[in-house]
Amino acid sequence: MTDQLIGKRVEVLDKGWIELIDLMPHPDSKVGGDLAIVNAARVSFLGESKGPERDKKLLFYLLRHRHTSPFEMVEFKFRVRAPLVTWWQWVRHRTWHMNAQSGRYTPFQESDFYVPDAWRRQSKDNKQASEGTLEAGENDELTRRLLQHYDEGFRLYSQALEQGVSKEMARLFLPGFSVYYTWVTKIDAHNLMHFLRLRMASDAQLEIRVYAEAINEHFFKQALPWTAEAFDKYILKGS
Ligand SMILES: Cc1cc2nc3c(=O)[nH]c(=O)nc-3n(C[C@H](O)[C@H](O)[C@H](O)COP(=O)(O)OP(=O)(O)OC[C@H]3O[C@@H](n4cnc5c(N)ncnc54)[C@H](O)[C@@H]3O)c2cc1C
Numbered sequence: 001m002t003d004q005l006i007g008k009r010v011e012v013l014d015k016g017w018i019e020l021i022d023l024m025p026h027p028d029s030k031v032g033g034d035l036a037i038v039n040a041a042r043v044s045f046l047g048e049s050k051g052p053e054r055d056k057k058l059l060f061y062l063l064r065h066r067h068t069s070p071f072e073m074v075e076f077k078f079r080v081r082a083p084l085v086t087w088w089q090w091v092r093h094r095t096w097h098m099n100a101q102s103g104r105y106t107p108f109q110e111s112d113f114y115v116p117d118a119w120r121r122q123s124k125d126n127k128q129a130s131e132g133t134l135e136a137g138e139n140d141e142l143t144r145r146l147l148q149h150y151d152e153g154f155r156l157y158s159q160a161l162e163q164g165v166s167k168e169m170a171r172l173f174l175p176g177f178s179v180y181y182t183w184v185t186k187i188d189a190h191n192l193m194h195f196l197r198l199r200m201a202s203d204a205q206l207e208i209r210v211y212a213e214a215i216n217e218h219f220f221k222q223a224l225p226w227t228a229e230a231f232d233k234y235i236l237k238g239s
Pocket residue numbers: 092093094095096191194198199203204205
């Protein structure tokens with residue numbers, strides 16, 4: 001299981017990715033995964049596992065009744081590469097612990113900018129949202145203009161560095177929301193479910209939704225299959 005999960009990297013957007021760098025308890029542990037949650041709940045009466053059927057039933061009961069603290073006993077640590085437009089929203093979730101690449105320390109590369117596949121139209125009934133995409137011709141033209149803008153920003157950035165301007169100031173020339181940054185992030189399973197519920201929702205911006213969906217699909221469901229099933233049933237589908 002370790003080989004499959006820890007160190008696994010999933011690509012997201014055009015140049016981003018998510019990699020699971022650690023999981024607590026370790027996936028090879030006999031008391032890891034869903035069992036860590038069940039065992040934490042059973043400490044209430046100093047018991048432990050009672051076999052898969054009763055354990056799963058207890059876990060579903062816990063989630064259904066929002067008995068949340070046992071779900072904090074599992075922690076995921078990711079390394080994530082995402083554009084600033086994604087981080088801008090991600091950092092609002094205060095329950096993540098985070099450490100970021102420093103643009104004061106590491107110079108940016110020419111390929112560090114996000115280029116969307118398609119340009120989405122402004123939604124008619126949600127001022128924050130988008131719907132549908134522009135026609136192919138318009139789409140290509142906007143992408144051409146975006147790349148031109150990136151080239152110019154990067155040229156001015158590089159020129160400022162060559163002139164001896166500090167990295168912390170030269171980056172003012174870069175197209176802010178598009179720059180890719182790498183962060184190390186850590187969260188427990190309870191707060192991860194809260195994040196996934198909000199950021200996998202259809203009203204979440206695509207640039208963060210794809211990261212939330214990737215975490216759910218490729219890491220959360222595999223690390224905690226019973227929890228993911230209960231999460232889908234009671235939280236996402238709300239039964
Ligand atoms: C679709 C969408 C649109 C959004 N639009 C905007 C916007 O226009 N402008 C904007 O500013 N934000 C916006 N947000 C961000 C939103 O307001 C929240 O800041 C973000 O979703 C984090 O949610 P949270 O506080 O529940 O999560 P977390 O910070 O992870 O906190 C999880 C839970 O812990 C508790 N908690 C954590 N810290 C505290 C605390 N200090 N005090 C009390 N309780 C705490 C709360 O119960 C909270 O729900 C948007 C979010 C979404 C999903």
